[in-house]
Structures are given as structure tokens and as C-alpha cells.
Amino acid sequence: MPDALLSTKALEAHYGDFQALFGISIDVQPAEVVAIIGANGAGKTTLMRSITGLIRNKPEMVVWKGRAIGALRADQVAHLGIAMVPEGRQLFQSLSVEENLMIGGQMGRKGPWTLKTVQDLFPLLQERRHVPATALSGGQQQMVAIGRALMSNPDILLFDEISLGLAPIVIKSIYEALPAIIGEGMSAIIVEQDIAKAVSVSHRVYCLQEGRVSLQGRPDELTREAISAAYFGV
């Protein structure tokens, strides 16, 4: 097995006295798309926050390109090329659409994504570039959140429930755009509660249940029964 791009090793996470993650070990290979599924409260967002440094851990619990990064601050992790589209989009309300994109690009990492290429991908963001970002519809805001993450030209992009709260037709168009977004060589982690959606675009799946990995494998190896058992714990 080649060296993983990103891995977590027996990762634990706590909110005060409450333990949310119990020894999570996952890995993502270069250019691989990994889905993380699990019911509400399973710990998916906590895992994303741990990887991105919003929750800080022991250094060796998160490894990036062979380097222990678990104790770094979120801004240091971002500079390494790990970007996230956070749950609930979380746009900056005082910034215009274009400023939200530019703040994503201010680290100056080189790569294919610029204001222009992001606006070519989502032409609407060009048309409405001077509008406050939060004046857009939910689907349009999700485009801004994705564009903002792309602007840093990351090596891996974490999507936390990008379909949450969006109309089915919007979800469909975002998932249709995903191959162009992830493109050549970039890795991704796609967190979803919608099993079918996540599995359809990913090379490998992890299922979380109450803070533990309950199932993992390639989509073609996993039966529906096994997934529902791992998902619901029945």
C-alpha cells in the first residue's frame, strides 16, 4: 500500500467531559475520494474539525504527508493544503460574494484555481459578485463555500454535508459538478448522511457510528444490509 496522503491514527476527540470520537483510524490516498457516512451525531463533523485543526489533538493523531499535524492550529493546517467546505456553509456575512472567494485565496497557494476559474465554474458568482454572500439562496451559497475552499488550491478538500438543507435539484447539480471540482490529482473526503449520494462519487467508504468506525470498504464490496447495520447499529 502506498503512503497515505492523510491519515488519522487512533484519533480521539472530546467536548469537555464528553468524548465524541473513540480511536478513529482512517486514511486517504493521493487522488482518492473517500466518503464518510453516518447518522446525525455520529461524529463526522467532529472528525473534520479534528483534521482541520479546529479541534486540536495529540500531534501523531493526524498525519499529513508523513508529518504529525494533530496539534497544529487551523490556520497552519490550511497552509499545508487542507481545505474544508464546512457544514452549514458558514460564509462571511460582512463580505461580498467576491470577497468570500478572495479570502479563500489569500494564502497565495499556487494551482489551477483563481477567481476567474472559480467564476467560470459557477458563472453566477461572477454575475452576483458584489452582493453580500448571505443574500444568495442556499444552493448559491454552497457554490460560494465550495469556490472559497477551492481558491486555496488545496491538495485535499473536505466536504461536510454539502447537500444539507438544499433542494434535490440543487443537490443533483452540485454532485454533477463534483468531478470537475475535484479534478485531476486532488483528494477529497465527502461527508454525508445520504448514503447513496456519497457512495456514488467515492472510491472508498467509512461508516461512523457513535464515534467509532463501524464499517469500511470499497462501494462494490459493501452490501446494503452491511451498510444499514453499520449506519443504524441494528
Next chain:
Amino acid sequence: MDWINAILQGILLGGLYALFAAGLSLIFGVMRLVNIAHGDFIVLAAFLGLTITTTLGLSPLLALILVVPVMAGIGYGLQRLVLNQTLGDDILPPLLVTFGLSVIIQNGLLEIYSADPQKISAGALETASVALPGDLNIGVLPLLMFGVAVAVIAGLQWIFYRSALGRAFRAVSDKQDIAQLMGLNKAHIFGLAMALSLAVVGLAGVFLGIRTSFDPSIGPGRLIFGFEAVIIGGLGNLWGTLIGGIILGVSQNIGAQINPGWQLLAGHIAFLIVLAVRPRGLFPRID
């Protein structure tokens, strides 16, 4: 004529009050921190200006070239080493710590400079004036200070809404966590905001020292003027803060015109009237 003169002088004084207020408004906007020691930093800057002009023999306007960066450096260091540690969900720690700082600065200045009133001399510039039609005379110095105040407000406005730094300020102000995800180190951004705040304080302090006599105890009074200008103008609106400063300056001068003892009272009354009519100030921007 006396009345028109009082109003005119009040407007010019308002520029100085806007300088007192701008830094206060800036750091509140970026990190919701109320710096109780703000006025004492103004006085500290005035003493710094005094020391530089007397020991190096520089004119006060040249002394600004030293005072402003020194104050900015103090601001950055203070934020990184002390104030960042106090920020969190609880609003009390930063209040207590900056209150403590206020006491420390006052006593430190008292120790070094004594309680005697001091003044920074600006030489011939102090008495220079321009004649306006209708027997009015306005001093070159107040006019200059007002012009600088307007330029500073315009500059801060530009930084805040047009520059990459301002974008970072607003992003961190909106959502600290998510701003970190964008690679912004909020500890550093907060440090820059406090540096900018105290840079303006450096300017305000030297101007104050040229304009009136000062001693280590007058900081809290300047803090109040700054607060009142910010609140009158509306939180988060820099041009509003300038207008707030002008309203305060004009009211004080009108009060003094009626009865010299009413100067400060008239300013506070104007503040209370604005609060009663528009509790969020005249032009609020922050909810």
C-alpha cells in the same frame, strides 16, 4: 459671531474626538473588545511625544514619526502577549485586564512625570490662524488636526472595506473559526487590529498634548469622549464616529458659550439625548 465661532471651533474639536474614538471603534468591531485603558494610552502617547520633542528637540509633528510606530508596536505586543489570552465567550476578563492596565499606566506616568500638567509646544504654529469673512479667525493647528482626523477616518474606512487586511478583519469578526480555516491566524490579525488602534491613539495623544495641557489622570475622561463619539455615531460606522465626535465637540462649545462651567455637561447631555432618541446611535452598522 461668538456663537458661530463656538460652533466652528466645536467642529474642529470634534475631529480630535473622532481620533480618540476611531481606535476604540476599530477593535470593538474586529474582536468585541472594549479597551478601558484606551484613554490612558492616549495620555501615554502624549507623554511620549513630550519626551521626544524635549529631548530630541523635534517638532511635535516630526515626533509623530516615532510616536505612531512605537504605539503600534506596543499595541501588537500587548494584544499578542496579554489581551488575546483574555478573549473568549466571557466578556469580563478583557474588561478587568484593560481596567488593570489603565491603573498601571496612570501610576507609571505619575511616577515618571509627576502630576504636574504638561504641554507639548508646537512653536509658532500654535498662534498661526487664518481669517475668515465676518471677523472669524480659526487656528491653523485645529484646522490641520481636523484635516488629519478626516484623512485618518477615510484611511481606516479604506483599509476596512477595500484592503486585504480589512477583509481579514471583517472575516475574523464574522466567524473566527472559519477565518482560521482560510489560513488567517486570528491572534496575529487581532494584534494588527490593536496595532492600528494604538497607531491612531499615538496621533490623537500628540494632538491632545499640543492642544491642551495634560497630566497622568486625564485618560479616563478621554475614554468617555471616545465612547460617546462612537455611540452617538452608531457602532461600527467610522464616518458616523466622526459625526459623533463633531456633535460632541459642538455641544461642548455651545455649553461653554452659555456658561463656562457647562462645557462637559453639555456634551454628556447631547450624548444622552441621542441615546434616548436613537438608542443604537445615528448611523449604526453593527447589530
